[in-house]
Amino acid sequence: MEEKEKKLKQPLRRVVSNNIFILRQVWRLMPSYLILTVCEGIMWGLINSAEAVVFYTIFNALDTGEPFARMAYLIGMISLFYLISGILDRLYWVVINPEIKQTLHYRMHRELFVRAQSLDLACYDDPKFYNDFVFAMDEADSRAIKVVDEVGKLINRLVASGTLFTLLFTIDTLVAVLIFACSLITTVIWLIGNKIGFRQQEEGKPLWRKSNYINRTFHLADYAKELRTSRASELLMEEYTENCGRLIAMQKRYGKKYFLLYGLCDSPISIGLQLTTLLVMFFKLIAGQVQLGGFAAAVNTIWRVRWFFFDICQRIARFPEHALYIEKYRNFLSTEPTIRSGKTPIPEPFAALELRHVSFAYPAGEDGEAKETLHDINLTLHAGEKIALVGYNGAGKTTLIKLIMRLYDPTEGQILWGGVDIREFDLEEYRQKIGTVFQDFKLFAASIAENVLCTDCAEDREEDVRRALDAADFTDKLESLEDGIHTHLTREFRKDGTNLSGGESQKIAIARVFARPYELIIMDEPSAALDPLAEYALNHNILKQCADSTVIFISHRLSTTRMAQTIYMLADGRIAESGSHEELMAQNGKYAEMFNTQAKHYISEVLPA
Template identity: 30%
Template sequence: MASLPPGASAHAAPPASKPNLRERFNAMRNLPPFLKQIWQTSPGLTLASVGLRAIRALLPIVALYIGKLIIDEAIRVVALGLPQTGLGNAWRSGALDHLAWLLVLEFALAIVSDLLGRLVSYADALLSELFTNVTSIRLMEHAATLDLEDFEDPDLQDKLDRARRQTMGRMNLMSMLFGQAQDAITVIGFAAGLLIYAPWLIALLAVALIPAFVGEAHFNALGYSLNFQWTPERRQLEYMRQTGASVETAKEVKIFNLHRFLISRYRTLAEKFFLANRALARRRALWGALLAALGTMGYYVAYGYIAWRTVRGDFTIGDLTFLAGSFLRLRQLLEGLLIGFSQVAGQALYLDDLFSFFEIEPEIVSPQHPVAIPKPIAQGFVFENVGFRYPDAERWAVRHLDFELKAGEVLALVGENGAGKTTLVKLLARLYDPDEGRILLDGRDLRDYDLDELRANIGVIFQDFVRYHLTAGENIGVGRIEAMEDEVRIRDAARRSMADEVIAALPHGYDQLIGRRFKNGVDLSGGQWQKIAIARAYMRDAQVMILDEPTAALDARSEFEVFQRFKELSDNRTAVLISHRFSSVRMADRILVLNEGRLEASGTHEQLLAQGGRYAELFELQASGYR
């Protein structure tokens, strides 16, 4: 199971209940690494976004002050009696020059502000797209390093699902942070103007806005808690949506009329989630309106005070306009800053989901100083008292396994479902490490070898192989990704697995897109897909070849032909075959019989039949079905 580094436990387990104030402030520690990631994504775009916002932050203050000057100048012109002389005379006299320049300047500021806003949106859109791409790639790269059993852990699947959503949804946090910085600069400018006239108004405004900030912080925390607690149900909703409307499930959904069941299950879950969200939204709207009213009341108290000072003659009409406008904008900006800070803290909680996923470390890793894989393998593999139990499982999947897989030997594994055959193969490929005992390769523990090099020398095709919605050639090429462009190798692998006949019948041959997910794709039968998958094993040209029931969709004759060719083409490679058909496994050099995770018998087909026991019993049951 993957583990966390020391000191990372707080990241690893975000609170399922409503986060308290300390947890919300602790989540702010996610902002520096988040901003660092943004900077690393594109320093140029980051500087452009921040710089343009800084310039744009000062424009509202300048525009409002110019508006004050325009009003004062207009009042001065009216006092001179110029309007009675007509516009032409007033213009020719030059008395309107100052007013005209002020109007032109305000118009220019409006144009510049709009242009800067569009440039900011352009920079943010590009930066957002790049950040999403970079973070998604990092997510896939990190997921590739995790242990197989992590992906079988529902808790980690929830964490991965939340992390995946955060790669798409966190760039609004960047806009919020940069917007907060822009608003802070504007607030400082407006506050400086108000301090000259009436300093106590700023204190009044701050006190009036604090309740709205506290309320917003409270409901942001509740929103995060709701989303966190509903992660499993959201995954179920997505599963129901995909199952009810996908090409992979369409046949059974129609045959069994499953759509009503799936829709009913989806509707039930969705309704519960909707009701929970609605209840929270109602409470948020009610309390938000009440608390915001306090800020509005504070504004009108200040507005009345400014109006009274103007009537008394302390302020000009332009001053009244500037101060009232400044106070209104300051109130809006401060309210936005306080609520925005609360929202940023809430968004930072979601970053925990992303960063905690990145902090998970795999346990199955290469040693610091790995031993080189023997080429060729001289002795083979030895299982010494090997035992393995899946996480949280009471029953051992395999235990007390002692046997040898000799170099160049073709070994078959037989046993009923759940006997431990696939688990044994996963241990051999070091997808898991034993909980007891050890596995040796040429006398050295598998854990002494480089993990990537070990797996590069093992070709495995599982029964539940992946059907890639790629071209036929690419479906084979994924078996050895560095040889994806090697057409000769791909064609040779197809010939060995008998997939060449399948591909020859496709409209575009090796360039034909297979699968029905995308346009122009051609679907294959189960047996045809399996031949394509088996070709991947031949692509690797590995020293150890493993076929874990990949021929289940083939008829008995086709499976026998595949296994016969596999044995002939193994070229003295070490090989492991798993099949329920005894006509196929009998060609192996040796057969291991597994039962409930333990090795029950070993020998050739003839030896096992002579011994009687489980193998002979299963063989007789299968043979009787063909009589």
């Protein structure tokens, strides 16, 4: 709790700097928004000042008996002013402002996407970072808009209150001082309220995140089957009920705090001030210090000033709250990836990949313990060689692939590409050299061709796409699709989209590595969803397509991995055995045991002859 309090206390310098930071972001991304907001603020400030002076003059004229024509002229002028500014204001708020906000949203989010993509995969394993990330995604543009709007309104109020306060001092100094003092108290109350609001947001964010997750499971097609055919929905529903119960309890708890603050502190001050000022002016009226017109003019001005002043204070009080949110956005933007790019050119052509004494531990969890997943791995893969990684679930096969792809860096040891540590290469350039089929591959709601190329499909690439799909044994299916490689995948956004089966989807993912030449091809369980015939065809094609390529192949089906020149058997994060299939069988160790167990269940081999 103390830790939380400390986090909420921010020096004034930080409040100012965070708010200026977001204004500078807006200025960089959408300068017209700031310019128009300032102009709008000044325009309304002047109109409000003129309006106050005109009303003051009109009411006072009741006592002095000014000619009607002059009053009518004043009323006419202010009405015309109102009409013109009203039309301009609507034009701004209905047409220009929404477009500006949408563009700002787009530009800010584009930057956030780019940054999110540049961050380490490890960030996603850290719930604290994830919360900040969600905060940044949810709040960045809406906070920027709130700060800009706040600044616009403040300009408006400050311009107007200059005139109003001058008028007020001519009416009654005591009332002016009273309004000023009460406004300060209100500011403090709102500062406290806004801090409580932020704390509530922080407390609620993980709960809202969980609710969103459960929402997602009910509306995403990915979960629809499990929900209908298992009791998972009951489990989720229970969690949802518990989560919502905690949210409701939280709302109640905070509701009481808000009532104490606003209901029992803020409202009495506000109403008390209203009554006091009314009484002061009423006594002045009875004492004959003002007449009826003067009384009305004074009350009108006082209430206006009070409203403007309270509004200014409430808005100022919101800046520390904005600053707390902006801080998270800034934290997110300033998070630097630890997986950095180097500048050394990548040696051409590819000669060998060597893992030298590589150990790795995923970042520590909540318990603070980082357990080593890979220990002292040594292996060398020469150009054109095909190796297989095999082992039981959780042995560390996929982790090893992630290290080679530089999604994580080893905690100890080195990975060398052509004798150079891969940390020295430009990250993007290095990753482009490797074609990967991930175990948990994802297809996107885009055309088949775009899914294969992972980018737009120019006309001159269409043949590459067809060839790659053919190599992945997808041709039969492709011929049945009216739009061929331009068929849209998933029906999420298009009614004419196609939903593929698990194996068909996997074939698209496999086609990615055949769509263009790669120095190294990695396939992590590429045949998991394939039927035996498709697996046979895939193996055959891998041998054909990748005859000269360097391949790392992971599969639980040892009949498939037999084709590798060297097989590495991983157990508990170590290389337990290595050698050709025949050598490993002759060793009669873990590999032979695994192979024989599987062979018992296979009636026939699915290997190419």
